[in-house]
Amino acid sequence: MQESGDQREADDFELRPGEMVHLSHEPGSDAAALRFRDVLGRFATGLTVVSATGEDGPVGMTVQGFLSLSLEPPLVLVSMARTSRAWPVIERAGTFCVTILAADQQWLAELMATRGADKFRDLAWTPSPATGSPLLPGGLGHVDCRVEAVHDGGDHLLVVGRVLDLSATGDGEALLYHRGRYGATVTRPGDGPRTG
Numbered sequence: 001m002q003e004s005g006d007q008r009e010a011d012d013f014e015l016r017p018g019e020m021v022h023l024s025h026e027p028g029s030d031a032a033a034l035r036f037r038d039v040l041g042r043f044a045t046g047l048t049v050v051s052a053t054g055e056d057g058p059v060g061m062t063v064q065g066f067l068s069l070s071l072e073p074p075l076v077l078v079s080m081a082r083t084s085r086a087w088p089v090i091e092r093a094g095t096f097c098v099t100i101l102a103a104d105q106q107w108l109a110e111l112m113a114t115r116g117a118d119k120f121r122d123l124a125w126t127p128s129p130a131t132g133s134p135l136l137p138g139g140l141g142h143v144d145c146r147v148e149a150v151h152d153g154g155d156h157l158l159v160v161g162r163v164l165d166l167s168a169t170g171d172g173e174a175l176l177y178h179r180g181r182y183g184a185t186v187t188r189p190g191d192g193p194r195t196g
C-alpha cells in the first residue's frame with residue numbers, strides 16, 4: 001500500500017486469484033477487504049469457467065460466483081469483475097457458455113484465472129451449437145446462454161443469462177473452492193445422485 005500523508009492512494013486488492021478490485025482510499029479499507037475475503041471465503045462453492053468468442057479469439061475466466069436463478073424462464077446468474085478482460089468480449093458477443101468444472105480440473109481453473117495467459121492455446125475446445133462459445137472438454141456440464149440483463153454489482157457486474165441450451169457431460173465429483181483452497185465433493189457410499 002502506498003501512503004501519501006494520511007491519504008493512502010487507491011490500490012488494488014486480489015479478492016480471488018487473478019481478480020483485482022479497486023480499493024478506496026478510506027482508512028481501514030485494506031483491513032476491511034481482508035476481513036471480507038476471510039469471512040466470505042468460508043462459503044464453499046463449485047467452480048465454473050465462463051467463456052465466449054470474440055473477434056480476437058476465445059476468452060474465458062474462472063468463476064465462483066455462478067448460480068441457477070430461474071427455471072421459467074431458464075436463467076443463470078454470473079458475477080463478473082468489472083476489470084475482467086472477458087466481460088467486454090461477452091458484452092459484445094451477447095452470448096457466453098458456462099462449463100461446470102470436474103474435480104480433476106483444478107489446472108483449468110488456475111489457467112482460466114491467470115491474467116495475460118494465452119488461455120486457449122493448448123485447449124481442444126469446440127464451438128457450442130447454440131452460441132458458438134467455446135465448449136471446454138472434461139467438465140460436468142455446459143450451460144449455453146444469451147445475455148438477458150446486466151445489473152450493477154458494485155465492483156462486479158451481475159450478468160443474467162437466458163439458457164439456450166444445456167448438457168450434462170460428466171457424472172463425476174465436482175471441483176470446489178473454499179477459503180482460498182481447492183477441494184472436491186465426496187459422495188458418501190450408498191448416496192446416488194438425484195436423477196428423477
Ligand SMILES: Cc1cc2nc3c(=O)[nH]c(=O)nc-3n(C[C@H](O)[C@H](O)[C@H](O)COP(=O)(O)O)c2cc1C
Nearest residue numbers: 017018019061062063064065080081084085086113
Ligand atoms: C477459484 C477462483 C474463483 C474465481 N471467481 C471469480 C468470480 O466469481 N468472478 C470474477 O469476476 N472473477 C473470479 N475469479 C477471477 C478470474 O477468474 C480472473 O480474474 C480471470 O483471470 C479474469 O479473466 P480475464 O483474464 O479475462 O480478466 C476467480 C478466480 C479463481 C481462481
